[in-house]
Amino acid sequence: MRGRVFVFGDYVDTDVMAPGGVLHLDIDSIKEHAMEAIKPGFFKQVRSGDLILAGKSFGIGSSREQAPAVLKSMGISLILAKSFARIFFRNAINIGLQIGIVGENLNFTDGQEVTYSIEDRYIIDPKTNEKYTFKLPEKLPMEIISRGGIINYMAGEFRRS
Amino acid sequence: MKGKTISEKVLSRASGRDVKAGEFVWATPDLIYIHDITGPLAISALKRMSMEKPGFKGKIFFIFDHVFPPKDVQSAHNILSMKQYADDHNISYVKEGEGIEHTLFIENDTILPGMFVVGGDSHTVTAGSVGAMGIGLGSTDIAVTIHYGKNWFLVPESIRVDVRGILRRFVTGKDIILELIGKLGIDGANYLSLEFSGGGMEKLEIDDRLAVSNMTAETGAKAGIIVPDEKIRRHYTTRGIDINPVIPDDDAKYVDEFFIDLDDLGPKIAAPFSPQNVKSVSDVEGVKIDQVYIGNCANGTLSDLRQAAGVLKNRQINENVKMIVIPATRRIYREALDEGLIKIFIDAGATVGPPTCGACGGNHMGILGKDEVAISNTNRNYRGRMGDPTSKLYLANSYVAAASALEGYIVNPEESL
Numbered sequence: 350m351r352g353r354v355f356v357f358g359d360y361v362d363t364d365v366m367a368p369g370g371v372l373h374l375d376i377d378s379i380k381e382h383a384m385e386a387i388k389p390g391f392f393k394q395v396r397s398g399d400l401i402l403a404g405k406s407f408g409i410g411s412s413r414e415q416a417p418a419v420l421k422s423m424g425i426s427l428i429l430a431k432s433f434a435r436i437f438f439r440n441a442i443n444i445g446l447q448i449g450i451v452g453e454n455l456n457f458t459d460g461q462e463v464t465y466s467i468e469d470r471y472i473i474d475p476k477t478n479e480k481y482t483f484k485l486p487e488k489l490p491m492e493i494i495s496r497g498g499i500i501n502y503m504a505g506e507f508r509r510s
Numbered sequence: 511m512k513g514k515t516i517s518e519k520v521l522s523r524a525s526g527r528d529v530k531a532g533e534f535v536w537a538t539p540d541l542i543y544i545h546d547i548t549g550p551l552a553i554s555a556l557k558r559m560s561m562e563k564p565g566f567k568g569k570i571f572f573i574f575d576h577v578f579p580p581k582d583v584q585s586a587h588n589i590l591s592m593k594q595y596a597d598d599h600n601i602s603y604v605k606e607g608e609g610i611e612h613t614l615f616i617e618n619d620t621i622l623p624g625m626f627v628v629g630g631d632s633h634t635v636t637a638g639s640v641g642a643m644g645i646g647l648g649s650t651d652i653a654v655t656i657h658y659g660k661n662w663f664l665v666p667e668s669i670r671v672d673v674r675g676i677l678r679r680f681v682t683g684k685d686i687i688l689e690l691i692g693k694l695g696i697d698g699a700n701y702l703s704l705e706f707s708g709g710g711m712e713k714l715e716i717d718d719r720l721a722v723s724n725m726t727a728e729t730g731a732k733a734g735i736i737v738p739d740e741k742i743r744r745h746y747t748t749r750g751i752d753i754n755p756v757i758p759d760d761d762a763k764y765v766d767e768f769f770i771d772l773d774d775l776g777p778k779i780a781a782p783f784s785p786q787n788v789k790s791v792s793d794v795e796g797v798k799i800d801q802v803y804i805g806n807c808a809n810g811t812l813s814d815l816r817q818a819a820g821v822l823k824n825r826q827i828n829e830n831v832k833m834i835v836i837p838a839t840r841r842i843y844r845e846a847l848d849e850g851l852i853k854i855f856i857d858a859g860a861t862v863g864p865p866t867c868g869a870c871g872g873n874h875m876g877i878l879g880k881d882e883v884a885i886s887n888t889n890r891n892y893r894g895r896m897g898d899p900t901s902k903l904y905l906a907n908s909y910v911a912a913a914s915a916l917e918g919y920i921v922n923p924e925e926s927l
Contacts, residue, residue, distance in 0.1 A: 360696060360697070360784065362890075362892040362893075364871075364872065364890065364892045364893070364894060364895050365892065365893060365894060368872060368894055369871040369872025369873050369895065369896075370872050370873065370877065370897070372547050372576075372871075372873065373546070373547060373576075373577050373581075373582075373584055373585045373588055373873070374584055385899070386893045386894040386899035387893065387899075405697060406696065406697035406700060406730065409696055409697060409730065410632065410890060410892060411631070411632045411871070411890075412548060412629075412630060412631050412632040412634075412646040412647060412648050413547070413548060413648070414548065414551055414648035414649040414650060415551065418551070432697065432700065434697065434700060434730055435700055435701050435730060435732055436632055436646055436647065436648060439647065439648060439651060440648035440649075440650070440651070443648060443650040443651055443654075444650060489534055489662060498650070499650055499651070499654050500555060500558055500559055500650065500653075500654065503559075503654055503657075503658055504559070507658055
Protein backbone atom coordinates (compact mmCIF):
# COMPACT_ATOMS: atom_id res chain seq x y z
CA MET A 350 0.00 0.00 0.00
CA ARG A 351 1.00 3.59 -0.52
CA GLY A 352 0.25 6.49 1.75
CA ARG A 353 1.76 9.51 3.41
CA VAL A 354 3.16 9.43 6.89
CA PHE A 355 2.38 12.14 9.44
CA VAL A 356 5.02 12.37 12.14
CA PHE A 357 4.27 13.12 15.80
CA GLY A 358 6.40 13.09 18.95
CA ASP A 359 6.01 11.46 22.36
CA TYR A 360 2.88 11.65 24.53
CA VAL A 361 0.35 12.93 22.01
CA ASP A 362 -2.73 13.18 24.23
CA THR A 363 -6.40 12.57 23.53
CA ASP A 364 -7.26 16.19 24.32
CA VAL A 365 -5.43 17.34 21.20
CA MET A 366 -6.98 14.55 19.10
CA ALA A 367 -10.54 15.31 20.18
CA PRO A 368 -10.68 18.60 22.13
CA GLY A 369 -13.05 18.90 25.11
CA GLY A 370 -14.84 21.95 23.77
CA VAL A 371 -16.28 20.01 20.79
CA LEU A 372 -16.42 16.56 22.32
CA HIS A 373 -20.20 16.69 22.65
CA LEU A 374 -20.53 16.94 18.85
CA ASP A 375 -20.53 14.14 16.26
CA ILE A 376 -17.37 12.57 14.85
CA ASP A 377 -17.50 14.58 11.59
CA SER A 378 -17.59 17.83 13.56
CA ILE A 379 -14.87 16.83 16.05
CA LYS A 380 -12.67 15.70 13.16
CA GLU A 381 -12.18 19.27 11.95
CA HIS A 382 -10.42 20.05 15.25
CA ALA A 383 -8.27 16.92 15.48
CA MET A 384 -4.67 17.78 16.42
CA GLU A 385 -5.33 21.49 15.81
CA ALA A 386 -3.42 22.51 18.96
CA ILE A 387 -0.22 20.90 17.66
CA LYS A 388 -0.73 20.48 13.89
CA PRO A 389 -3.26 23.03 12.61
CA GLY A 390 -5.18 21.97 9.49
CA PHE A 391 -4.32 18.30 10.03
CA PHE A 392 -7.76 17.05 9.02
CA LYS A 393 -7.54 18.77 5.63
CA GLN A 394 -4.23 17.09 4.83
CA VAL A 395 -5.12 13.48 5.61
CA ARG A 396 -6.34 11.15 2.86
CA SER A 397 -7.45 7.56 2.99
CA GLY A 398 -4.49 5.20 3.36
CA ASP A 399 -2.28 7.66 5.25
CA LEU A 400 -0.31 6.70 8.38
CA ILE A 401 0.64 8.23 11.69
CA LEU A 402 4.11 7.67 13.10
CA ALA A 403 4.50 8.66 16.74
CA GLY A 404 6.68 8.21 19.80
CA LYS A 405 5.91 7.04 23.30
CA SER A 406 2.46 6.51 24.82
CA PHE A 407 0.40 7.71 21.87
CA GLY A 408 -3.14 8.57 22.97
CA ILE A 409 -2.35 9.33 26.57
CA GLY A 410 -5.11 10.86 28.68
CA SER A 411 -8.81 10.30 28.60
CA SER A 412 -11.00 7.34 27.68
CA ARG A 413 -12.65 9.19 24.80
CA GLU A 414 -13.10 6.80 21.92
CA GLN A 415 -13.64 9.87 19.77
CA ALA A 416 -9.82 10.16 19.66
CA PRO A 417 -9.13 7.03 17.55
CA ALA A 418 -12.53 7.41 15.87
CA VAL A 419 -11.71 10.79 14.30
CA LEU A 420 -8.35 9.49 13.09
CA LYS A 421 -9.98 6.45 11.52
CA SER A 422 -12.77 8.54 10.04
CA MET A 423 -10.23 10.86 8.38
CA GLY A 424 -8.67 7.91 6.60
CA ILE A 425 -5.73 6.98 8.82
CA SER A 426 -5.09 3.30 8.02
CA LEU A 427 -2.23 2.54 10.38
CA ILE A 428 -0.77 4.14 13.50
CA LEU A 429 2.79 3.19 14.36
CA ALA A 430 4.15 4.27 17.73
CA LYS A 431 6.82 3.23 20.21
CA SER A 432 3.99 2.55 22.68
CA PHE A 433 0.31 3.28 23.16
CA ALA A 434 -1.58 4.50 26.19
CA ARG A 435 -3.73 1.71 27.57
CA ILE A 436 -7.26 2.96 26.86
CA PHE A 437 -6.35 4.37 23.42
CA PHE A 438 -4.87 0.96 22.59
CA ARG A 439 -8.14 -0.79 23.49
CA ASN A 440 -10.30 1.79 21.76
CA ALA A 441 -8.33 1.59 18.52
CA ILE A 442 -8.59 -2.20 18.54
CA ASN A 443 -12.28 -2.11 19.38
CA ILE A 444 -13.10 0.11 16.40
CA GLY A 445 -10.85 -1.88 14.08
CA LEU A 446 -8.16 0.76 13.63
CA GLN A 447 -4.83 -0.93 12.88
CA ILE A 448 -1.95 -0.11 15.18
CA GLY A 449 1.62 -1.33 15.28
CA ILE A 450 4.65 -0.92 17.51
CA VAL A 451 8.06 0.31 16.36
CA GLY A 452 11.17 -0.23 18.41
CA GLU A 453 13.31 2.64 17.19
CA ASN A 454 13.17 6.21 15.94
CA LEU A 455 12.14 6.02 12.28
CA ASN A 456 13.50 8.75 10.11
CA PHE A 457 10.61 10.05 8.03
CA THR A 458 9.70 13.57 6.98
CA ASP A 459 6.26 14.77 7.95
CA GLY A 460 3.88 14.25 5.01
CA GLN A 461 6.23 12.15 2.86
CA GLU A 462 5.08 9.21 0.73
CA VAL A 463 5.83 5.69 1.94
CA THR A 464 4.90 2.17 0.97
CA TYR A 465 3.84 -0.26 3.67
CA SER A 466 2.29 -3.62 4.34
CA ILE A 467 0.32 -4.47 7.47
CA GLU A 468 0.35 -8.19 6.69
CA ASP A 469 4.13 -8.27 6.26
CA ARG A 470 4.74 -5.64 8.95
CA TYR A 471 7.02 -3.25 7.09
CA ILE A 472 7.23 0.36 6.02
CA ILE A 473 9.59 1.52 3.25
CA ASP A 474 11.01 4.95 2.55
CA PRO A 475 10.92 5.06 -1.30
CA LYS A 476 13.59 7.79 -1.40
CA THR A 477 16.23 5.69 0.33
CA ASN A 478 14.69 2.23 -0.03
CA GLU A 479 15.21 1.84 3.71
CA LYS A 480 12.85 -0.78 5.12
CA TYR A 481 11.65 -0.80 8.72
CA THR A 482 9.64 -3.52 10.41
CA PHE A 483 7.04 -3.16 13.13
CA LYS A 484 5.24 -5.43 15.58
CA LEU A 485 1.51 -6.08 15.59
CA PRO A 486 -0.58 -6.45 18.78
CA GLU A 487 -1.00 -9.88 20.42
CA LYS A 488 -3.26 -12.63 19.13
CA LEU A 489 -6.60 -11.65 20.73
CA PRO A 490 -6.37 -7.91 19.94
CA MET A 491 -5.21 -8.71 16.37
CA GLU A 492 -8.16 -11.05 15.90
CA ILE A 493 -10.52 -8.27 17.03
CA ILE A 494 -8.96 -5.77 14.60
CA SER A 495 -9.05 -8.24 11.73
CA ARG A 496 -12.79 -8.76 12.22
CA GLY A 497 -13.37 -5.02 12.06
CA GLY A 498 -13.69 -4.42 15.79
CA ILE A 499 -15.04 -5.79 19.05
CA ILE A 500 -18.70 -5.72 18.02
CA ASN A 501 -18.14 -8.13 15.13
CA TYR A 502 -15.75 -10.18 17.21
CA MET A 503 -18.22 -10.66 20.07
CA ALA A 504 -21.06 -11.46 17.68
CA GLY A 505 -18.91 -14.22 16.20
CA GLU A 506 -17.67 -15.63 19.52
CA PHE A 507 -20.56 -15.39 21.92
CA ARG A 508 -24.26 -15.75 21.88
CA ARG A 509 -26.13 -13.74 24.45
CA SER A 510 -27.20 -16.04 27.27
CA MET B 511 -3.08 -19.80 45.21
CA LYS B 512 -1.19 -17.29 47.34
CA GLY B 513 1.04 -14.38 46.47
CA LYS B 514 -1.66 -12.22 44.92
CA THR B 515 -2.13 -8.49 44.56
CA ILE B 516 -5.53 -6.82 44.91
CA SER B 517 -5.90 -6.64 41.11
CA GLU B 518 -5.21 -10.36 40.75
CA LYS B 519 -7.73 -11.18 43.47
CA VAL B 520 -10.46 -8.92 42.11
CA LEU B 521 -10.05 -10.18 38.54
CA SER B 522 -9.91 -13.79 39.76
CA ARG B 523 -13.30 -13.35 41.39
CA ALA B 524 -14.70 -11.40 38.41
CA SER B 525 -13.58 -14.05 35.93
CA GLY B 526 -14.35 -17.08 38.09
CA ARG B 527 -10.80 -18.36 37.60
CA ASP B 528 -7.66 -18.27 39.67
CA VAL B 529 -5.59 -15.86 37.58
CA LYS B 530 -2.23 -14.15 37.80
CA ALA B 531 -0.77 -11.05 36.15
CA GLY B 532 -0.20 -11.42 32.41
CA GLU B 533 -3.27 -13.58 31.68
CA PHE B 534 -6.15 -12.50 29.45
CA VAL B 535 -9.51 -13.08 31.15
CA TRP B 536 -13.21 -12.65 30.37
CA ALA B 537 -14.48 -10.84 33.42
CA THR B 538 -17.81 -9.50 34.68
CA PRO B 539 -17.78 -6.22 36.62
CA ASP B 540 -20.01 -5.36 39.58
CA LEU B 541 -20.88 -1.88 38.30
CA ILE B 542 -20.84 -0.11 34.93
CA TYR B 543 -21.32 3.62 34.41
CA ILE B 544 -20.97 6.05 31.55
CA HIS B 545 -21.54 9.80 31.11
CA ASP B 546 -22.98 12.24 28.60
CA ILE B 547 -19.77 12.65 26.56
CA THR B 548 -18.81 9.01 26.10
CA GLY B 549 -22.40 7.73 26.40
CA PRO B 550 -23.79 8.71 22.98
CA LEU B 551 -21.07 6.67 21.20
CA ALA B 552 -21.82 3.72 23.52
CA ILE B 553 -25.50 3.95 22.59
CA SER B 554 -24.58 3.93 18.87
CA ALA B 555 -22.63 0.73 19.55
CA LEU B 556 -25.52 -0.81 21.54
CA LYS B 557 -27.86 0.01 18.66
CA ARG B 558 -25.49 -1.67 16.21
CA MET B 559 -25.70 -4.76 18.42
CA SER B 560 -29.53 -4.44 18.49
CA MET B 561 -29.59 -4.84 22.26
CA GLU B 562 -33.09 -5.23 23.68
CA LYS B 563 -32.07 -5.32 27.32
CA PRO B 564 -28.70 -5.61 29.05
CA GLY B 565 -27.09 -9.03 29.33
CA PHE B 566 -25.19 -7.54 32.25
CA LYS B 567 -27.05 -8.30 35.47
CA GLY B 568 -25.24 -5.92 37.83
CA LYS B 569 -25.83 -2.21 38.33
CA ILE B 570 -25.62 0.14 35.33
CA PHE B 571 -25.89 3.90 35.60
CA PHE B 572 -26.00 6.57 32.94
CA ILE B 573 -24.93 9.90 34.45
CA PHE B 574 -24.96 13.42 33.06
CA ASP B 575 -22.11 15.36 34.60
CA HIS B 576 -19.79 16.47 31.83
CA VAL B 577 -21.85 19.08 30.07
CA PHE B 578 -24.51 19.77 32.65
CA PRO B 579 -26.15 22.26 32.73
CA PRO B 580 -26.24 21.83 28.94
CA LYS B 581 -24.20 24.50 27.16
CA ASP B 582 -25.96 24.19 23.82
CA VAL B 583 -28.65 22.29 21.96
CA GLN B 584 -26.41 19.35 21.11
CA SER B 585 -25.36 18.79 24.73
CA ALA B 586 -29.03 18.93 25.77
CA HIS B 587 -29.85 16.37 23.08
CA ASN B 588 -27.05 14.06 24.21
CA ILE B 589 -28.63 13.83 27.66
CA LEU B 590 -32.16 13.46 26.28
CA SER B 591 -31.12 10.64 23.95
CA MET B 592 -29.34 8.81 26.79
CA LYS B 593 -32.40 9.09 29.04
CA GLN B 594 -34.64 7.84 26.26
CA TYR B 595 -32.36 4.88 25.59
CA ALA B 596 -32.15 4.12 29.32
CA ASP B 597 -35.93 4.18 29.70
CA ASP B 598 -36.40 1.91 26.68
CA HIS B 599 -33.76 -0.62 27.75
CA ASN B 600 -34.17 -1.12 31.46
CA ILE B 601 -31.11 0.98 32.44
CA SER B 602 -30.97 3.36 35.41
CA TYR B 603 -29.72 6.90 35.26
CA VAL B 604 -28.73 9.47 37.81
CA LYS B 605 -30.77 12.66 37.70
CA GLU B 606 -28.89 15.70 36.42
CA GLY B 607 -27.17 17.87 39.00
CA GLU B 608 -26.44 15.17 41.58
CA GLY B 609 -22.76 15.54 40.97
CA ILE B 610 -19.63 14.26 39.31
CA GLU B 611 -19.73 10.49 38.84
CA HIS B 612 -16.51 9.34 40.52
CA THR B 613 -17.10 11.45 43.64
CA LEU B 614 -20.85 10.80 43.77
CA PHE B 615 -20.69 7.00 43.47
CA ILE B 616 -18.28 6.84 46.41
CA GLU B 617 -20.30 9.36 48.42
CA ASN B 618 -23.56 7.41 47.97
CA ASP B 619 -22.00 3.96 48.53
CA THR B 620 -22.60 2.71 44.98
CA ILE B 621 -18.88 1.89 44.84
CA LEU B 622 -17.69 -0.26 47.76
CA PRO B 623 -14.36 -1.86 48.72
CA GLY B 624 -13.42 -4.95 46.71
CA MET B 625 -15.75 -4.17 43.82
CA PHE B 626 -14.76 -4.40 40.16
CA VAL B 627 -16.00 -1.24 38.46
CA VAL B 628 -15.77 -0.21 34.81
CA GLY B 629 -16.61 3.30 33.70
CA GLY B 630 -16.58 5.12 30.39
CA ASP B 631 -14.11 7.62 31.75
CA SER B 632 -10.39 7.40 32.46
CA HIS B 633 -10.80 8.69 36.01
CA THR B 634 -12.82 5.61 36.98
CA VAL B 635 -9.57 4.70 38.78
CA THR B 636 -10.85 7.00 41.56
CA ALA B 637 -12.75 3.94 42.86
CA GLY B 638 -9.38 2.77 44.18
CA SER B 639 -9.64 5.35 46.96
CA VAL B 640 -11.98 3.00 48.87
CA GLY B 641 -10.21 -0.20 47.83
CA ALA B 642 -12.26 -0.96 44.70
CA MET B 643 -10.72 -1.77 41.33
CA GLY B 644 -11.94 0.89 38.90
CA ILE B 645 -10.92 0.66 35.26
CA GLY B 646 -11.60 3.29 32.60
CA LEU B 647 -12.84 2.05 29.22
CA GLY B 648 -13.97 3.57 25.94
CA SER B 649 -17.54 3.73 24.68
CA THR B 650 -17.65 0.54 22.60
CA ASP B 651 -16.00 -1.42 25.43
CA ILE B 652 -18.72 -0.21 27.81
CA ALA B 653 -21.43 -1.09 25.27
CA VAL B 654 -20.04 -4.60 24.80
CA THR B 655 -19.85 -5.11 28.57
CA ILE B 656 -23.47 -3.98 29.00
CA HIS B 657 -24.66 -6.24 26.17
CA TYR B 658 -22.69 -9.41 26.93
CA GLY B 659 -22.14 -8.93 30.66
CA LYS B 660 -18.42 -9.49 30.25
CA ASN B 661 -15.34 -8.20 28.46
CA TRP B 662 -11.69 -9.09 27.96
CA PHE B 663 -9.06 -7.82 30.37
CA LEU B 664 -5.37 -8.35 30.77
CA VAL B 665 -4.63 -8.98 34.45
CA PRO B 666 -2.15 -6.21 35.26
CA GLU B 667 1.11 -6.48 37.13
CA SER B 668 1.29 -4.12 40.09
CA ILE B 669 3.62 -1.50 41.48
CA ARG B 670 3.61 -1.04 45.24
CA VAL B 671 3.72 2.48 46.63
CA ASP B 672 4.74 2.64 50.27
CA VAL B 673 3.73 5.92 51.92
CA ARG B 674 5.05 6.81 55.34
CA GLY B 675 5.08 9.83 57.64
CA ILE B 676 2.50 12.54 58.28
CA LEU B 677 1.21 15.25 55.92
CA ARG B 678 2.46 18.73 56.75
CA ARG B 679 0.11 21.70 56.93
CA PHE B 680 -0.84 22.95 53.44
CA VAL B 681 0.09 19.56 51.95
CA THR B 682 -2.64 17.13 50.81
CA GLY B 683 -3.32 13.91 48.94
CA LYS B 684 -2.90 15.92 45.75
CA ASP B 685 0.77 16.42 46.55
CA ILE B 686 1.31 12.71 47.19
CA ILE B 687 0.06 11.82 43.74
CA LEU B 688 1.83 14.73 42.02
CA GLU B 689 5.06 13.58 43.67
CA LEU B 690 4.48 10.04 42.38
CA ILE B 691 3.64 11.22 38.84
CA GLY B 692 6.86 13.22 38.87
CA LYS B 693 8.79 10.07 39.78
CA LEU B 694 6.96 7.59 37.56
CA GLY B 695 6.31 9.80 34.55
CA ILE B 696 3.10 9.99 32.61
CA ASP B 697 3.33 6.44 31.27
CA GLY B 698 5.35 4.91 34.10
CA ALA B 699 2.45 2.68 35.11
CA ASN B 700 0.96 2.09 31.63
CA TYR B 701 -0.96 -1.24 31.66
CA LEU B 702 -0.05 -1.65 35.36
CA SER B 703 -1.94 -1.33 38.59
CA LEU B 704 -0.71 0.84 41.46
CA GLU B 705 -1.25 -0.38 45.02
CA PHE B 706 -0.80 2.11 47.88
CA SER B 707 -0.20 1.17 51.49
CA GLY B 708 1.88 2.12 54.51
CA GLY B 709 1.42 4.10 57.70
CA GLY B 710 1.21 7.37 55.77
CA MET B 711 -1.75 6.17 53.72
CA GLU B 712 -3.57 4.81 56.76
CA LYS B 713 -3.77 8.29 58.26
CA LEU B 714 -5.32 9.82 55.14
CA GLU B 715 -8.98 10.81 55.12
CA ILE B 716 -11.13 9.57 52.24
CA ASP B 717 -11.09 12.97 50.48
CA ASP B 718 -7.29 12.87 50.33
CA ARG B 719 -7.46 9.29 49.06
CA LEU B 720 -9.77 10.40 46.23
CA ALA B 721 -7.07 12.77 45.00
CA VAL B 722 -4.42 10.04 45.14
CA SER B 723 -6.37 7.39 43.25
CA ASN B 724 -7.86 9.85 40.75
CA MET B 725 -4.57 10.99 39.27
CA THR B 726 -3.10 7.51 39.01
CA ALA B 727 -4.70 7.84 35.55
CA GLU B 728 -1.91 10.36 34.91
CA THR B 729 0.69 7.61 35.27
CA GLY B 730 -1.15 5.53 32.68
CA ALA B 731 -2.27 3.12 35.41
CA LYS B 732 -5.10 0.71 34.76
CA ALA B 733 -6.11 0.92 38.43
CA GLY B 734 -4.86 2.87 41.44
CA ILE B 735 -5.95 1.06 44.56
CA ILE B 736 -5.36 2.10 48.15
CA VAL B 737 -5.26 -1.01 50.32
CA PRO B 738 -8.46 -0.79 52.40
CA ASP B 739 -7.60 -0.36 56.06
CA GLU B 740 -9.15 0.28 59.46
CA LYS B 741 -10.26 3.79 58.43
CA ILE B 742 -12.19 2.39 55.47
CA ARG B 743 -13.73 -0.35 57.59
CA ARG B 744 -14.88 2.24 60.11
CA HIS B 745 -16.20 4.56 57.41
CA TYR B 746 -18.64 1.88 56.26
CA THR B 747 -19.49 0.20 59.57
CA THR B 748 -20.54 3.52 61.13
CA ARG B 749 -22.98 3.81 58.24
CA GLY B 750 -24.23 0.24 58.72
CA ILE B 751 -22.87 -1.02 55.40
CA ASP B 752 -21.38 -4.49 55.04
CA ILE B 753 -18.23 -4.60 52.96
CA ASN B 754 -16.01 -7.30 51.51
CA PRO B 755 -12.62 -5.62 51.38
CA VAL B 756 -9.84 -7.25 49.37
CA ILE B 757 -6.27 -6.93 50.58
CA PRO B 758 -3.08 -8.23 48.99
CA ASP B 759 -1.33 -11.35 50.25
CA ASP B 760 1.81 -10.74 52.32
CA ASP B 761 3.83 -12.46 49.61
CA ALA B 762 2.17 -10.66 46.67
CA LYS B 763 4.52 -10.03 43.75
CA TYR B 764 5.19 -6.46 42.60
CA VAL B 765 7.18 -5.42 39.54
CA ASP B 766 8.44 -2.29 41.25
CA GLU B 767 8.24 -0.39 44.50
CA PHE B 768 8.19 3.32 45.30
CA PHE B 769 8.57 5.02 48.63
CA ILE B 770 7.15 8.41 49.60
CA ASP B 771 7.96 10.06 52.91
CA LEU B 772 5.25 12.58 53.82
CA ASP B 773 7.47 14.25 56.42
CA ASP B 774 9.63 15.54 53.56
CA LEU B 775 6.80 16.38 51.15
CA GLY B 776 5.99 20.03 50.41
CA PRO B 777 3.33 21.46 48.07
CA LYS B 778 3.89 20.31 44.48
CA ILE B 779 2.71 21.73 41.18
CA ALA B 780 2.47 20.35 37.63
CA ALA B 781 3.47 23.03 35.13
CA PRO B 782 2.20 23.20 31.52
CA PHE B 783 1.80 21.14 29.38
CA SER B 784 1.90 17.82 31.17
CA PRO B 785 0.92 16.39 34.54
CA GLN B 786 4.41 14.87 34.73
CA ASN B 787 6.04 18.30 34.66
CA VAL B 788 6.07 18.31 38.46
CA LYS B 789 7.98 20.91 40.49
CA SER B 790 7.97 22.34 43.98
CA VAL B 791 5.53 25.24 44.18
CA SER B 792 8.41 27.50 45.21
CA ASP B 793 10.05 26.85 41.81
CA VAL B 794 7.23 28.58 39.95
CA GLU B 795 6.40 31.21 42.54
CA GLY B 796 5.53 34.56 40.97
CA VAL B 797 3.90 33.22 37.78
CA LYS B 798 1.02 35.61 37.06
CA ILE B 799 -2.43 34.01 36.86
CA ASP B 800 -5.75 35.04 35.31
CA GLN B 801 -7.97 32.28 36.70
CA VAL B 802 -8.24 29.97 39.68
CA TYR B 803 -10.45 26.90 39.29
CA ILE B 804 -11.39 24.66 42.22
CA GLY B 805 -13.39 21.52 41.58
CA ASN B 806 -13.37 18.21 39.70
CA CYS B 807 -13.88 14.52 40.33
CA ALA B 808 -10.99 14.33 42.81
CA ASN B 809 -10.76 17.76 44.33
CA GLY B 810 -14.24 19.19 44.52
CA THR B 811 -14.61 17.56 47.94
CA LEU B 812 -15.75 19.19 51.16
CA SER B 813 -12.13 19.02 52.39
CA ASP B 814 -10.98 20.97 49.33
CA LEU B 815 -13.68 23.59 49.82
CA ARG B 816 -12.75 23.89 53.51
CA GLN B 817 -9.08 24.30 52.62
CA ALA B 818 -9.79 26.99 50.03
CA ALA B 819 -12.31 28.79 52.25
CA GLY B 820 -9.88 28.70 55.16
CA VAL B 821 -7.38 30.58 53.04
CA LEU B 822 -9.91 33.09 51.67
CA LYS B 823 -11.81 33.84 54.89
CA ASN B 824 -12.05 37.61 55.54
CA ARG B 825 -9.84 38.23 52.51
CA GLN B 826 -10.37 39.38 48.93
CA ILE B 827 -9.03 37.64 45.86
CA ASN B 828 -6.80 39.72 43.61
CA GLU B 829 -8.73 42.12 41.39
CA ASN B 830 -7.14 40.69 38.22
CA VAL B 831 -8.11 37.11 39.04
CA LYS B 832 -11.38 35.32 38.37
CA MET B 833 -11.98 32.41 40.66
CA ILE B 834 -14.47 29.61 39.98
CA VAL B 835 -15.45 27.11 42.66
CA ILE B 836 -17.40 23.96 41.76
CA PRO B 837 -18.51 21.60 44.55
CA ALA B 838 -18.32 18.06 43.15
CA THR B 839 -21.78 16.93 44.31
CA ARG B 840 -25.10 18.35 45.44
CA ARG B 841 -24.47 17.01 48.96
CA ILE B 842 -21.04 18.66 49.15
CA TYR B 843 -22.60 21.91 47.93
CA ARG B 844 -25.26 21.69 50.64
CA GLU B 845 -22.72 20.94 53.37
CA ALA B 846 -20.51 23.79 52.19
CA LEU B 847 -23.53 26.05 52.38
CA ASP B 848 -24.35 24.88 55.93
CA GLU B 849 -20.75 25.41 57.03
CA GLY B 850 -20.68 28.94 55.62
CA LEU B 851 -18.01 28.11 53.03
CA ILE B 852 -20.08 29.32 50.07
CA LYS B 853 -20.52 32.69 51.76
CA ILE B 854 -16.75 32.95 52.23
CA PHE B 855 -16.19 32.28 48.53
CA ILE B 856 -18.76 34.83 47.45
CA ASP B 857 -17.53 37.47 49.91
CA ALA B 858 -13.96 36.92 48.69
CA GLY B 859 -15.08 37.67 45.12
CA ALA B 860 -15.25 34.12 43.72
CA THR B 861 -17.96 32.61 41.51
CA VAL B 862 -19.60 29.41 42.76
CA GLY B 863 -20.99 27.06 40.11
CA PRO B 864 -23.20 23.97 40.23
CA PRO B 865 -21.75 20.44 40.40
CA THR B 866 -20.37 19.59 36.92
CA CYS B 867 -17.14 18.39 35.31
CA GLY B 868 -17.19 21.91 33.89
CA ALA B 869 -13.98 23.46 32.69
CA CYS B 870 -11.70 20.68 33.95
CA GLY B 871 -11.99 18.91 30.59
CA GLY B 872 -12.44 22.11 28.61
CA ASN B 873 -16.15 21.47 28.16
CA HIS B 874 -17.74 24.63 29.64
CA MET B 875 -18.05 26.92 32.68
CA GLY B 876 -14.60 28.47 32.84
CA ILE B 877 -12.87 28.00 29.47
CA LEU B 878 -9.58 29.86 29.06
CA GLY B 879 -8.97 32.31 26.21
CA LYS B 880 -5.81 33.13 24.29
CA ASP B 881 -2.66 33.20 26.45
CA GLU B 882 -4.61 33.02 29.71
CA VAL B 883 -2.88 31.35 32.65
CA ALA B 884 -4.75 29.40 35.31
CA ILE B 885 -4.03 27.44 38.43
CA SER B 886 -6.40 24.64 39.27
CA ASN B 887 -6.74 21.61 41.51
CA THR B 888 -7.88 19.51 38.51
CA ASN B 889 -6.02 16.59 36.97
CA ARG B 890 -4.78 17.39 33.46
CA ASN B 891 -2.98 20.31 31.86
CA TYR B 892 -2.28 19.19 28.31
CA ARG B 893 -2.15 21.82 25.59
CA GLY B 894 -5.66 23.24 25.18
CA ARG B 895 -7.10 21.08 27.97
CA MET B 896 -9.02 23.97 29.57
CA GLY B 897 -9.50 26.05 26.44
CA ASP B 898 -7.39 27.83 23.86
CA PRO B 899 -4.19 25.98 22.80
CA THR B 900 -2.14 28.99 23.93
CA SER B 901 -3.60 28.97 27.44
CA LYS B 902 -1.56 27.50 30.29
CA LEU B 903 -2.68 25.47 33.28
CA TYR B 904 -0.86 24.69 36.54
CA LEU B 905 -2.14 21.84 38.73
CA ALA B 906 -1.82 22.05 42.51
CA ASN B 907 -3.70 21.47 45.75
CA SER B 908 -6.55 23.70 46.95
CA TYR B 909 -4.45 25.64 49.48
CA VAL B 910 -1.98 26.61 46.75
CA ALA B 911 -4.75 27.54 44.32
CA ALA B 912 -6.61 29.68 46.87
CA ALA B 913 -3.46 31.37 48.21
CA SER B 914 -2.48 32.22 44.64
CA ALA B 915 -5.94 33.75 44.05
CA LEU B 916 -5.23 36.25 46.83
CA GLU B 917 -1.96 37.40 45.30
CA GLY B 918 -2.67 37.18 41.56
CA TYR B 919 0.38 35.00 41.08
CA ILE B 920 1.47 31.55 42.18
CA VAL B 921 2.59 31.39 45.80
CA ASN B 922 3.60 28.70 48.25
CA PRO B 923 1.12 28.88 51.15
CA GLU B 924 3.82 27.52 53.48
CA GLU B 925 5.52 30.90 52.98
CA SER B 926 2.70 33.30 52.11
CA LEU B 927 0.15 32.44 54.82
